[in-house]
Amino acid sequence: MSSKKPKPLISSRSHDRCPVCGEISYSLGGMHPQCAVRRADEKRMKGLKRKSAAIKKPKSFGGVRPWERLCPNCKTVQHVRKKVCACGHEFPVRAGTRTDEGNHD
Ligand SMILES: [Zn+2]
Ligand SMILES: [Zn+2]
Incomplete structure (x- = not known):
C-alpha cells in the first residue's frame, strides 16, 4: 500500500522569481533581501551620480x-x-x- 506520496516540502507554486536578479527566491515577497538592498542602492546611486557631477572636490x-x-x-x-x-x-x-x-x- 503505497498510494500516498510524500508531498514536497516546498511546492512549485511558491517559487517566486526575484524581480531583481531573476533567480528563484524563497523569501517573502519573492525578492532576495540583498537584491532589495541592491535595487535601493542602484536608485540611490543614480541620484548620487547626478548630484556628484555638480559637487566639486573640496580644496586642499x-x-x-x-x-x-x-x-x-x-x-x-x-x-x-x-x-x-x-x-x-x-x-x-x-x-x-x-x-x-x-x-x-
Ligand atoms: Zn534576487
Ligand atoms: Zn612662520
Missing part, C-alpha cells in the same frame, strides 16, 4: 594652493620656494631638491 587643506604651504609655526601661508618663513621657521628641504649647501660665498 586650509585653502593652501599647490605653490603654497602653511608654516607650522606661525600658520601663515608661504610660497613653496621660500626656505625660511618670516617668523624664522625653516622649512624642511625635500631630498633631491637641495641646492648648493656649501655657503662658501
